[in-house]
Amino acid sequence: MAYDLWYWPSIPGRGEFVRLAMEAAGIEYDDCARRLGAEAMVADMATRTARPPFAPPYLASEGLVIAQTANILMFLGERHGIGPSTMAERLWLHQMQLTIADMVAEVHNVHHPVDPGAYYAEQRREAARAAAQFRTERMPKFLTHFEASIRANSGDWMVDHRWTCVDTSMFQLVEGLRYMFPRRMKTLEPDYPEVIRIHDQVATLPGIRAYLKSDRRLPFNEDGIFRHYPELDDD
Amino acid sequence: MAYDLWYWPSIPGRGEFVRLAMEAAGIEYDDCARRLGAEAMVADMATRTARPPFAPPYLASEGLVIAQTANILMFLGERHGIGPSTMAERLWLHQMQLTIADMVAEVHNVHHPVDPGAYYAEQRREAARAAAQFRTERMPKFLTHFEASIRANSGDWMVDHRWTCVDTSMFQLVEGLRYMFPRRMKTLEPDYPEVIRIHDQVATLPGIRAYLKSDRRLPFNEDGIFRHYPELDDD
Known part of the structure; x- marks a missing residue:
């Protein structure tokens, strides 16, 4: 290997x-x-x-x-030559990748707002407040930014004219947010058609199609970063 | 310019x-x-x-x-040729830079654990718990990692034999932590001599010496990321 x-x-x-x-x-x-x-x-x-x-x-x-x-x-x-070729595009891709990482860190924080080393059950009340704020303020803020970033590119993908890791990462971000807050995402998704378009395109890549059907693909669960606690979700 | x-x-x-x-x-x-x-x-x-x-x-x-x-x-x-020349060292430097960024995000979270858009005064009780956890668990964990990372390099700086942005960033991280939690840092610093050595070396760089004396250097304050609330500090 x-x-x-x-x-x-x-x-x-x-x-x-x-x-x-x-x-x-x-x-x-x-x-x-x-x-x-x-x-x-x-x-x-x-x-x-x-x-x-x-x-x-x-x-x-x-x-x-x-x-x-x-x-x-x-x-x-x-x-592996699967990134962009110009410095400007490499920096732009990495910038978006780091912003996705920032959102993932905030996702983790929703379930562990006061103590990353303790269980969710030990910080439920704080998590309820963090989740409300994340749903109403942070999700639209990040998704609006990603929507505008995708629209800024003339190609079919997030950078240039071919898929890169920021597209596959956007796919996973959407998957995770749908798992975490299905009701909220149902409300939000119509406002972010480009984000959803990238998600859907990634799902059709041959390597991804095969992977998603394999047992290598792990389901989300409540030990992970994206967690589904119904009491934290809302329209 | x-x-x-x-x-x-x-x-x-x-x-x-x-x-x-x-x-x-x-x-x-x-x-x-x-x-x-x-x-x-x-x-x-x-x-x-x-x-x-x-x-x-x-x-x-x-x-x-x-x-x-x-x-x-x-x-x-x-x-500007102020980074390392090999790919392996560039990746290693950037990895440490991103870990510093992760710690800075956690610093921000201490003062805004449940709502990044609200004032500290609106989440004081939650911040007290987040601060205790940050002081006792996260600070030693990050600082132990940085200490080991510096020891792993044979040169005088964090990467190779000359200063890079990860050294100047480590300087600022130490400055910020000292401002935020002076009592806690006094207790911890003796355990992390290499981190402090890098901090002190950066302070002697001619460009930094001149900068720190200039009015371009802004003081920390309670609108920033590193904030000093005495009620959150402890040995």
Whole structure:
């Protein structure tokens, strides 16, 4: 295998953004912790002292160890020619990728507003307030930005005329938000047709179509980043 | 001026990470919103429809508009030869830069745990719990990671043998944490001598020395990201 991917084996989480890009591009990888377990990942991380990751996901290959989701995706884009070719477009793509990462961090914060190390059940009241604010303020703010960003491109995809990791990441963001807040997304989606168009286009890529039908694709669940607690959702 | 930097004029915030790299490198910039005001920045942002920033800071130059702090710093590193030369070191630097950005986002969250759009006074009880968790769990976790990352490099700086933007960013992170939680930092600092060594070395760079004495350097305050509320600090 060319790449070892290490990420928590029981959730899609941030690892899924890396998986989707590799699956779409047909890049082979060994999803190590799904084969060997979470303890094996913790043990492996402890050996990565030359350039330690702060947290999974991280990708290891030929002596390189790369962490931070957006950084991994930038590397894959350059190494495999699946990123844009000009510097201006590379920076623009990475900028959008980092804004997606910011929204994902806010998603995590909805369920863990006062203590990222404690359970949701220990911060339910605070999460209710964080969820209301996220639904009414942050979701439209981010989605409006992504809609405008997609409209700014003359091609069919988010950057230039071919899919890149920011498209596969947008797919996963929409999937996650639909899982997390189905009622809210039903209300919002008609306002963001370009975001939904990118999502739908990604789902038709041959590599993604095959992946979504495979058992490599993990379902969302309440141990992950995108969680569905019905009491937090609303129109 | 080669670069227009746009950031909120009354706080150091995320803009300061960009300023410090440019000041250390002697890169000229026009700190536009400090000259023209926040309204001018909001008006300018509305014109940036070709590649819209989600939020300040953003840097404009010769048709390029670049947002996301870590992305701006990556661009400056490559364009001005103040980043590392190998791909492996560029990725490693950017990985650390993104982990600093993650910690800065958590700092912001301490003061706004349930509603980033509301005042601290409207979420004081939640902030007290978030601050306790940040002090006891997150600060040692991040600082231990940075300490190990610095120790992993054989050179005097965080990457290779010369300063880069991740060093100037580490300086600002330490400055911000000291302002935010002086009592907690006094307890923690002896455990992280390499982090403090990088901070102190950055302060001696000629460009930084001159900058810190100038009126271009903005003090921390309670409208910014790093805020000092004595009730949230503890040993």
